[in-house]
Amino acid sequence: MLQVSIYRYNPETDSAPYMQEFQVDTQGRDVMVLDVLHMVKEQDNGMAYRRSCREGVCGSDGMNMNGKNGLACITPLSEVVKDGKLTLRPLPGLPVIRDLVVDMGLFYKQYERIQPYLQNDTPAPAIERLQSPEDRDKLDGLYECILCACCSTSCPSFWWNPDKFVGPAGLLQSYRFLADSRDTATRDRLAELEDPFSVFRCRGIMNCVAVCPKGLNPTRAIGKIRDMLLANAT
Amino acid sequence: MSNMRSLSFDAIIIGGGGAGLRAALELAKSGKKTAVLSKVFPTRSHTVSAQGGITCAIASADPNDDWRWHMYDTVKGGDYIADQDAAEYMCSEGPKAVFELEHMGLPFSRFDNGRIYQRPFGGQSKEFGAGGQAARTCAAADRTGHALLHTLYQNNLKNNTTFLNEWYAVDLVKNANDDVVGCIAMDIETGEVVHVKSKATVLATGGAGRIYASTTNALINTGDGIGMALRAGFPMQDMEMWQFHPTGIYGAGTLVTEGCRGEGGYLVNKDGERFMERYAPNAKDLAGRDVVARSMVMEILEGRGCGENGDHVFLKLDHLGEEVLGKRLPGIVELSKTFAHVDPAKEPIPVVPTCHYMMGGVPTNIHGQAIMQDADGNDKIINGLFACGEAACVSVHGANRLGGNSLLDLVVFGRAAGMYIEGALNEGIEYLDASESDIESAMKRMNRWNESTGGETVPELKRELQSIMQNSFGVFREEKNMVEGVKKLAELRERIANAHLPDKSNAFNTARVEALELDNLMEVAEATAISALERKESRGAHSRYDYPDRDDVNWLKHSLYFPADKKLGKRDVNFAPKTVDTFEPKVRTY
Amino acid sequence: MVTNITNFGRSGLSDWLVQRVSAVILALYTVFIVLYLLLNPGLDYATWSGLFAQTWMRIFSLLAFVSLAAHAWVGLWTVTTDYLKPTGLRVGAQTAIILAIFVFLVWGIQILWGA
Numbered sequence: 001m002l003q004v005s006i007y008r009y010n011p012e013t014d015s016a017p018y019m020q021e022f023q024v025d026t027q028g029r030d031v032m033v034l035d036v037l038h039m040v041k042e043q044d045n046g047m048a049y050r051r052s053c054r055e056g057v058c059g060s061d062g063m064n065m066n067g068k069n070g071l072a073c074i075t076p077l078s079e080v081v082k083d084g085k086l087t088l089r090p091l092p093g094l095p096v097i098r099d100l101v102v103d104m105g106l107f108y109k110q111y112e113r114i115q116p117y118l119q120n121d122t123p124a125p126a127i128e129r130l131q132s133p134e135d136r137d138k139l140d141g142l143y144e145c146i147l148c149a150c151c152s153t154s155c156p157s158f159w160w161n162p163d164k165f166v167g168p169a170g171l172l173q174s175y176r177f178l179a180d181s182r183d184t185a186t187r188d189r190l191a192e193l194e195d196p197f198s199v200f201r202c203r204g205i206m207n208c209v210a211v212c213p214k215g216l217n218p219t220r221a222i223g224k225i226r227d228m229l230l231a232n233a234t
Numbered sequence: 235m236s237n238m239r240s241l242s243f244d245a246i247i248i249g250g251g252g253a254g255l256r257a258a259l260e261l262a263k264s265g266k267k268t269a270v271l272s273k274v275f276p277t278r279s280h281t282v283s284a285q286g287g288i289t290c291a292i293a294s295a296d297p298n299d300d301w302r303w304h305m306y307d308t309v310k311g312g313d314y315i316a317d318q319d320a321a322e323y324m325c326s327e328g329p330k331a332v333f334e335l336e337h338m339g340l341p342f343s344r345f346d347n348g349r350i351y352q353r354p355f356g357g358q359s360k361e362f363g364a365g366g367q368a369a370r371t372c373a374a375a376d377r378t379g380h381a382l383l384h385t386l387y388q389n390n391l392k393n394n395t396t397f398l399n400e401w402y403a404v405d406l407v408k409n410a411n412d413d414v415v416g417c418i419a420m421d422i423e424t425g426e427v428v429h430v431k432s433k434a435t436v437l438a439t440g441g442a443g444r445i446y447a448s449t450t451n452a453l454i455n456t457g458d459g460i461g462m463a464l465r466a467g468f469p470m471q472d473m474e475m476w477q478f479h480p481t482g483i484y485g486a487g488t489l490v491t492e493g494c495r496g497e498g499g500y501l502v503n504k505d506g507e508r509f510m511e512r513y514a515p516n517a518k519d520l521a522g523r524d525v526v527a528r529s530m531v532m533e534i535l536e537g538r539g540c541g542e543n544g545d546h547v548f549l550k551l552d553h554l555g556e557e558v559l560g561k562r563l564p565g566i567v568e569l570s571k572t573f574a575h576v577d578p579a580k581e582p583i584p585v586v587p588t589c590h591y592m593m594g595g596v597p598t599n600i601h602g603q604a605i606m607q608d609a610d611g612n613d614k615i616i617n618g619l620f621a622c623g624e625a626a627c628v629s630v631h632g633a634n635r636l637g638g639n640s641l642l643d644l645v646v647f648g649r650a651a652g653m654y655i656e657g658a659l660n661e662g663i664e665y666l667d668a669s670e671s672d673i674e675s676a677m678k679r680m681n682r683w684n685e686s687t688g689g690e691t692v693p694e695l696k697r698e699l700q701s702i703m704q705n706s707f708g709v710f711r712e713e714k715n716m717v718e719g720v721k722k723l724a725e726l727r728e729r730i731a732n733a734h735l736p737d738k739s740n741a742f743n744t745a746r747v748e749a750l751e752l753d754n755l756m757e758v759a760e761a762t763a764i765s766a767l768e769r770k771e772s773r774g775a776h777s778r779y780d781y782p783d784r785d786d787v788n789w790l791k792h793s794l795y796f797p798a799d800k801k802l803g804k805r806d807v808n809f810a811p812k813t814v815d816t817f818e819p820k821v822r823t824y
Numbered sequence: 825m826v827t828n829i830t831n832f833g834r835s836g837l838s839d840w841l842v843q844r845v846s847a848v849i850l851a852l853y854t855v856f857i858v859l860y861l862l863l864n865p866g867l868d869y870a871t872w873s874g875l876f877a878q879t880w881m882r883i884f885s886l887l888a889f890v891s892l893a894a895h896a897w898v899g900l901w902t903v904t905t906d907y908l909k910p911t912g913l914r915v916g917a918q919t920a921i922i923l924a925i926f927v928f929l930v931w932g933i934q935i936l937w938g939a
Contacts (some may be wrong), residue, residue, distance in 0.1 A: 011741050042693050045745045046737040050274070053452040055488045055569060057380055058278040074572050097423055098742040104275070117388040118339025127292070128336035130348030136341065143341045143374075143381060147277055160906040164826045182339070196902075197826040200836030229837050 002026055002081065004036060007089040009096050010046065017096065019087075020044075026077065033065055033072040033080065033088070037100075048099040056213060059148030063100050064089040069150040069211040091153035093162065106162045107149045107169065114166060114174035114192070119185035135181035142176035142221060144214050145169060151208035151218055157201040164197035168208035168218030171199060175221035178228060190225075190232050199225055238673070239428050243269050243396075244659050246416065246432040248403045248459060250276030252284075252379070252644035253623025253651075254438030255386035257602075260652025262393040266659055269396040271403055271419055271430065273454065273747065276387045280440050280452040281644065284379020285565060286355060286493030287371035288335075288645070289638030290328040294345065295352035295369040296360070301325040302814055303360055304370060308639060311357040311522050312593075312632020313774035313784065314819040315472070315792060317808035320628040323600045324639075324646045326813070331645040332372055340385040342374050343562070353562070354496040355637040356520040357824070367520060369496075371638040376491050376565040382641060402747050403458060405676040406435065406466045406619070409666040414466070414604075414618035416668065418676045422747060425740025427680065429673055433663040434620055434655045437463065437596055437604075438648065441624040442758040444751075446589035446708075447700040450482050450489035459625040461754025463596050464761060464797040465679070468606055468616060471627040471792045471805065472594035473758070474766035474776045477635055478709050480526040482588025484546040486573035489590065490566055490583060492637040495519040497562050499551040501530065502582065503538040509547075514824040521824035524634040524775045527587035531709045534586075541584060548582035555579070587709055591640060592758075593631040593775065594765070596621035597794070597805065600628060602651030607794065607803065618665060620655065622647040629792065632807075633774020682731075683749045689734035692749050699726055699752075703759050707766050712779040716767040723760050730756050761795045768802035769793050786819055843898050846891035853888035882936055889932045893925045 002024045009017035024039045034051055041047045049072070050060040056074035063072055065080045066087050080086065094102040120129070152158045152167035166174065174193065177183050193199045199222060208218040245261055247254045250272030261268040272279065291301040305325040309316050336342060336350065343351035350372045358368040374381035390397075404418040407429065416431040442457025443449035464470060480501070481490040495501075500519045503509050513529040514521035521529075530547050539545050551559065551566075556579045559567050563578075570576050570583045596619075597605040604619040623644045630643055706719025730752060737745040771785035772778050791804040809816045864871060875881055900921045908914040 010739060012739050038693075041745075042691075045691070045735075046739065046743075048742045048744050050278075050744075052274050052278040052454045053280065053283050055283065055486075056572065057377075057565075058274075058280075058282050058452065060274065060278045076572075101742050108275075112391055115392075117385075117392040118337075120337075124333075124337045126333070128333050128342070128350050131344050132348050133344045133346060136344045139341045140375075143384070144377060146282075146380070147275075157906075177339075180339070180341075194835050194837050195826040196828055196836035196839050197905075198836070200840050201902075226837075226840070230841070233837055 002036065002077070003085045004040060005085065005087045006040065006047070006099070008099055010098055030076050030078045033075045033077065033086070034061055036077070036086065037072060037088070048101050050101055057146060059146030062091055062148035062150045062153070064092060069154045071148060071150070071213045074213060091149055093153045093159040094149070104149060107152055107167070110152070110162070110166045110170040111147065111173060114170050114177075115185070115189065116173045116177065118177060118180060118183050120182055121184050129182050131181055138179045138181070139176060141216055142172055142179060145172055145176075145216060146214060148213065150211045150213060154207040154211045156205060156207070157203055161197060161201055165201035166193075166198045168202075168222070171202070171225060172216060172218040172221045175225050178225065186228075187232070190229055193225060194229060194233070199229070239426065241269075241428055241430050243267050243430065243432045245434040245436065245655050246271055246430050247436040247438055248417065249279070249438035249440060249623070249625070250274070250397070250399070251279035251438060251440050251623060252281035252383055252386060252641060253625075253648040254436065255383070255390055256645045256648030257436055257438060257622055257652040257655075258395050259386060259390050259393060260649055261656060262390060262395040264656040266656060269398050270390070271398040271401045273400065273402045273422065273458070275399050276397065277384055278454075279383060280455055281383040281641070282380045283450070283452060283489065284382070284641055285376045285489060285491035286496065287353060287373035287378045287638050288332060288382065288641035289355060289358070289371045289636065290332045290642055291325065291370060292329045292332055292350060292352070292372060294349040294372070299360070299368065299370060301328065303362060303368065304328070305811075305814065306362045306817055307357050307359055308630060308636055309632070309817045310363065310820075310822060311634055311636040312630070313634055313822055314632065314786075314790060314817075315629070315773065315807050316632030317629050318811040318816060319808045320600050320630045322811035322814060323650070324628075324630045324642060327646050327650075328642050331642070331649055335382060335385060335645060338385050338389045340374065340381050342372060342381075353493055354520060356492050356495070356517070356526065357522045357636045358520070367517070371493070371496065373493065375561070376493055376563045379641065382645075402750065403439075403462065404680050404750060406462045407668045407672055407676045408466055409668045409672055411617070411666055413665045414616060415665050417462070418673070418680065420680075422744075423742055425743060425746075427677075431668075433618065433659060433665065435618055436602065436651055436655070437619070437621040437625045438623045439625045441592040442755065443589050443592070445700065445703045445755050445759045445762065447697075447704040448482065448487045449589040450479055450487055451589070456751035457592075457754045457758035458751065459621065460595060460761070461757040463604070463619070463621075464757040467798055468604065468619070469597065469797070469803070470594060470761050470795045471597035472629060472633070472765070473592075473761040473795050474769050474793060475593035475633050475774060476589060476707070476762065477523055477591040477593060477775050478527040478587040479590035480523055480530055480587055481549055481583075481585040482590070483570065483573045484541070484584035484586045487588050488569055488573050489588070490549060490569065490585060491563070492523070494549060494551055494563060494566060497558060498554055499549055501526070501585070502548050502550050503533045504540045504544065505538060507538075509533050509538070517824035522634055522822075523637065524777070525824055527709055528777060530587055546584045546586040549585045550582045551578040552580055552582065591635055592624055593627065593629070593633065593635055595625050595627035597792070598622070598626045598628055600647070600650060601654035602626065602647055603654070607805065611803070613805075620651050622651045627792075633776060679753055680750070683735045683746065684738060686734045689732045690729055691734060691736070692745070692752050695726065695730055695733055696752055696755065699723070699755055699759055702726065703762070707763055710777055710779055711766055713767070716763065720763045720767055723756075723763050727756055727760065757797070760800070761797070764800055765793050765795050765802055790819060839898050842894050846895040849887055849891040850895060853884065856884070876936065885936055886933065889929060889936075893929045896925055897922065
């Protein structure tokens with residue numbers, strides 16, 4: 001029997017959030033945390049959490065498992081359970097809608113702010129724009145982001161200034177377009193990032209790198225943006 | 235119901251996957267009042283899981299590549315019940331749609347000359363099958379679906395598309411003339427139920443792989459659009475045609491791309507034999523998916539399966555080397571480590587055919603307009619209703635879809651639907667408003683769940699449905715088993731009609747969404763079961779022990795399932811492409 | 825672009841650069857003073873005062889004082905914007921900080937160049 005402790009809050013009935021204990025029989029198998037949640041939901045129909053692809057590519061089920069952010073669907077119990085106990089909380093730093101479901105509005109707003117789309121002011125050719133494999137390699141480690149918010153919600157700088165600091169996820173995507181040889185809006189993009197908050201609130205804490213379920217490195221991308229800003233302004 | 239809030243749009247697109255977002259982009263650019271209504275944030279849609287690529291004759295790997303060869307492969311792959319006008323449209327318009335994606339920023343992998351990387355996929359040929367294996371699948375490593383979906387979402391942001399994210403469409407609203415004039419939808423976050431009025435309603439709700447116990451599909455693939463259309467009384471086409479992907483990870487069901495075999499991987503049985511050489515001497519592991527899946531099941535049934543129970547085979551990749559794996563198949567390495575506890579650079583991956591794709595769906599023409607039949611069996615456009623992507627059956631995939639053709643289907647027909655709707659809106663569309671009682675009837679099942687006081691619960695009923703489908707309507711089918719399956723489904727329908735929703739709260743009530751999804755799974759399962767039982771032949775993905783041969787005399791036809799009397803009719807396949815000669819049915823070998 | 829009027833150079837980039845350059849200067853100054861103290865064990869007032877009577881030492885010291893002021897302002901401004909969310913409290917704290925830094929800076933200059 002696995003003891004699971006889960007953060008519960010239903011705005012219609014609860015005046016304050018609380019932790020609820022569940023006993024789950026995994027029959028000794030090393031299942032994923034998401035499977036455990038399915039089992040809990042059969043005990044308590046009202047348990048709310050997001051899920052979709054169940055294979056770690058859609059980014060729905062980011063949550064805090066025994067103190068560390070990650071995706072429930074690709075986190076096996078063996079990796080996270082300590083002393084036979086599993087504690088599940090919503091991603092920290094964002095408003096809770098219900099149980100493990102957070103309001104991702106601010107996170108998405110910061111993503112939209114960096115203009116997350118290719119901009120190219122030259123007329124498009126009849127075929128694709130050519131790009132050398134070396135230039136394409138520069139996008140590896142950047143475009144794979146699944147917007148699960150594990151990184152930004154583990155970042156103290158994002159906790160303190162979620163409205164002003166773009167956060168690791170947004171900045172990783174910002175650099176994805178700055179690094180793309182096909183994008184021509186580099187100057188405008190950099191101008192938008194020069195202020196003291198958007199990029200420079202990053203203090204190099206590197207929680208983002210520690211939790212990214214896709215193994216990406218936002219801190220490095222932020223460093224590259226700083227280098228570009230410096231090169232551009234000096 | 236008069237206190238229900240209503241929203242009005244020129245076009246409402248239900249579903250935020252590849253097809254929905256591509257249609258929305260077209261409409262957003264035109265300035266029409268459009269909204270995408272999606273039960274998940276768009277980048278959580280199942281398109282994100284597509285791996286291997288988007289098949290299209292862009293003449294990059296081979297400068298002489300020709301979309302007609304692609305069309306031939308598609309028609310042959312579909313075992314000749316793909317509509318040839320639709321396949322022609324998809325294959326010829328494809329390059330334009332793919333280049334558009336690249337211009338939008340999709341990070342395709344590249345060849346040394348800077349052009350888009352293309353890899354070989356199953357069922358691909360040059361010169362109408364005479365020129366050997368082609369490499370026609372454009373790829374962004376093995377994360378093409380992710381790259382495509384994010385690119386489309388990003389470009390919708392750029393064009394200020396309105397999104398109703400985490401809204402669930404409950405049912406279609408029809409007016410007195412049976413035109414579709416919108417839908418009833420629920421804001422999942424607040425539980426508010428809203429009447430969405432629109433001149434064009436696009437079903438881009440994707441597939442329904444969750445009718446099977448073992449599937450590569452996301453948990454959200456519950457056939458919501460199919461369910462809504464069936465409840466509205468509209469027919470479904472080719473619902474017996476379900477693709478079983480040869481390489482789902484044994485035990486977990488997660489997909490391992492056909493690109494693995496395109497890059498040189500192959501399947502082996504317990505003796506280490508590359509058995510596909512026996513079943514498809516030419517194409518071997520790159521034969522059509524239906525052929526490979528059947529061959530794997532044959533191996534297992536004949537006692538040459540791997541593992542303790544001999545119930546799977548192995549996909550061998552270690553000979554490709556870590557560099558190729560890391561460069562071309564990084565996502566697969568990740569997935570097999572997580573779900574099979576196997577490093578493909580060292581050991582083979584245990585795989586088994588797994589439900590993957592619904593070839594059937596809402597019958598449409600190439601503009602995405604949904605089609606029904608009039609009393610004389612002639613096609614009749616359903617006013618106001620459109621479908622694209624996996625939810626639609628255009629039909630370009632016929633009885634078996636080729637790998638990489640689904641992503642092309644999404645962007646080509648999403649775009650086509652958007653363009654057609656834009657034109658129609660410009661000419662002016664006026665339908666009769668829905669009356670109170672029209673809305674009332676679209677609210678029926680929602681109210682039923684909300685008023686339920688006792689009965690069986692959703693998860694156990696869902697499990698039962700999935701096990702019936704898995705056992706009676708899998709890779710191989712036969713009469714007796716299917717008759718029993720149909721009977722069990724009929725009983726299950728009764729039980730679901732009396733099932734209970736214990737949690738009736740409003741804020742982010744996922745239990746209510748799952749209950750509503752169960753109704754849709756039921757609709758899809760029954761349509762599949764009855765269609766499968768009635769199609770008395772073997773064709774493409776539909777193979778029967780009791781009718782092992784293709785029957786072109788009686789069944790060179792689409793099947794059409796009518797929900798009102800649960801009967802199966804037929805619809806003619808289009809054999810009249812506009813610019814090329816018809817591809818006449820031939821014996822299908824690889 | 826997040827606009828802000830109370831930070832040092834109105835640009836995150838210049839703040840960032842100032843923070844790093846001033847840190848280097850402060851490090852050099854600290855190392856120098858520590859080494860000087862170690863190399864002069866029986867330090868008396870005359871020697872100490874003699875050191876600061878030299879122009880190069882006065883310039884070096886002034887550079888360090890200005891660096892300290894800039895470094896402190898950028899750092900403390902960041903801390904106030906992280907942790908002090910009510911506007912009144914934050915502006916009050918920032919005013920107090922800048923006044924203190926100003927006073928300490930002028931006082932330091934007076935000690936250095938005065939008398």
